[in-house]
Structures are given as structure tokens and as C-alpha cells.
Amino acid sequence: ARNQKSWVSYHEADATALPFDDGSFDVMVSTQVAEYIPDVLAFCRETFRVLKAGGRGLLVATDWGAVAWHSDNPERMARVMSAFRPHCAHNELPRTAAPILREAGFTVDTVTAYPIINIDWHDENYSKNSASFIAAYVHAQGTVDEAEINAWEQEFPGLAAEGRYYFSTSRTLFHITKPTNPS
Numbered sequence: 672a673r674n675q676k677s678w679v680s681y682h683e684a685d686a687t688a689l690p691f692d693d694g695s696f697d698v699m700v701s702t703q704v705a706e707y708i709p710d711v712l713a714f715c716r717e718t719f720r721v722l723k724a725g726g727r728g729l730l731v732a733t734d735w736g737a738v739a740w741h742s743d744n745p746e747r748m749a750r751v752m753s754a755f756r757p758h759c760a761h762n763e764l765p766r767t768a769a770p771i772l773r774e775a776g777f778t779v780d781t782v783t784a785y786p787i788i789n790i791d792w793h794d795e796n797y798s799k800n801s802a803s804f805i806a807a808y809v810h811a812q813g814t815v816d817e818a819e820i821n822a823w824e825q826e827f828p829g830l831a832a833e834g835r836y837y838f839s840t841s842r843t844l845f846h847i848t849k850p851t852n853p854s
Contacts, residue, residue, distance in 0.1 A: 687713040691721045699728040703842075706732050706764040715775035722849040730772065730845040731785075732764040740798070741837040742826060751823045754809040765843035777847040784841040792831035798838035802827060 674681065684690050686708050699718050708714045718728065735756070742748040756762050769779050789798040806824045809815050830836040 687717055689717050689721050693720055694723040694726075695721045697723055697726050699726070700731075701729070702731040703733065705730055705768070706759045706761040709760040711761055711764065711768075712771050712774060715772055715777070719776045719849055724849055724851045726849045728777070728847040728849075730768060730847065731842050732761075732768060732845075733840060733842050734763050734765040735759070735840075736763040738840045739838070741830065741835065742823075743830070744823075744826065747819060747823055750815055751805065751809055751820065754812055754814045755805045757812075758805075758808050768843070768845055772845060772847055776849065778850055779845055780848055781846045783844045783846070785844060786841045787839065789838040790836055792827050792836050796838075797840075799827070 682690065686704065687710055699722055701714075701718070705711050705714055715730075722728065735752075735758075738752065740748060740752075761767070769782065772779050787797045789796040792799055794800075802824050806820050810817060810820050827836060
């Protein structure tokens with residue numbers, strides 16, 4: 672509804688069965704999507720199909736298994752993060768994405784990382800927003816006691832007040848191309 676550009680359109684579709692003709696697009700961008708698709712190879716093949724020869728793409732994913740988050744209670748941190756693990760189909764997609772993209776037919780041109788590091792606790796921080804999302808997910812799963820989830824989330828402002836808050840992760844960016852003569 673807010674789109675004011677005639678050359679931009681939005682479509683909702685199954686990522687493994689896109690309703691577009693072969694070679695319809697010059698560019699594809701997938702940010703924090705592929706890890707939620709159970710058949711990520713089918714998604715990559717479908718993306719390959721709808722890209723024009725020579726088309727470029729960017730696949731961005733987070734390796735949730737590589738998050739570093741300081742806690743004075745590392746056992747509790749491990750329980751919460753373990754309970755969060757099933758929130759997506761491919762919790763550690765960056766570790767396996769390059770061979771999947773190649774199998775789909777893409778050339779992986781470069782792989783870069785976008786680091787996210789927070790040493791403070793405030794509303795604009797990625798980690799504060801992630802903590803709320805993680806706590807809600809873990810609570811809904813019922814695998815961790817609610818009091819423990821609350822204690823986990825409530826620890827962070829105290830660490831920040833003491834100057835001891837730390838969170839880091841990175842998003843991995845796969846810069847890809849559809850070859851002009853795909854095999």
C-alpha cells in the first residue's frame with residue numbers, strides 16, 4: 672500500500688515454487704529467509720530458475736550456533752540458546768550454504784561477513800530485540816521454565832549497568848551469479 676513506484680511490485684509466494692517465468696529477474700536478495708525454508712536447495716534452484724543468465728544475487732544468513740553472548744550463568748545461556756535452536760530449519764546455514772548454492776548452479780563469487788557487536792543494552796541494539804524474540808520463542812516451546820527465561824532476559828540490563836555486557840554475531844553474505852552459460 673505504501674509503494675509509490677510503478678516499477679516495484681510485491682508478491683507473496685512459496686519460495687520453492689515462485690510464480691514467475693524463467694529468467695524474469697536481474698537480481699535476487701534473500702535476507703534472513705533461506706534458513707527458515709526446510710528445502711533450502713529447492714529454494715536456491717528456484718531462485719536460479721527465475722534469474723536471467725548473468726543475474727546476480729545476495730543471500731544473507733546468520734549462524735545462530737556462533738552467537739557469543741556473555742552471561743554470568745553460562746549453563747542457563749546454553750539451555751535457552753539450545754531451546755531456541757529449532758526456531759528455523761537451518762540454524763547454521765552459513766556453514767553449508769556455499770555447496771548448496773553451487774549445487775543449484777550458482778557461482779559463489781565472494782563470501783563476506785557483516786559483524787554485529789553490542790556492548791550496551793538499549794532499544795536500538797540487535798541483541799536487545801533478539802533477546803525478546805528468543806525469550807518469546809523459548810517460552811512458547813515450553814522446554815525451559817518461565818522463571819529461567821525471565822532471569823535470562825533480565826540479566827542483560829544488569830550486565831550493561833556494570834559495563835560487562837557483550838553480544839556478537841555476524842551475518843554471512845554470499846554474493847552469487849548465475850553463469851551466462853549454465854551447465
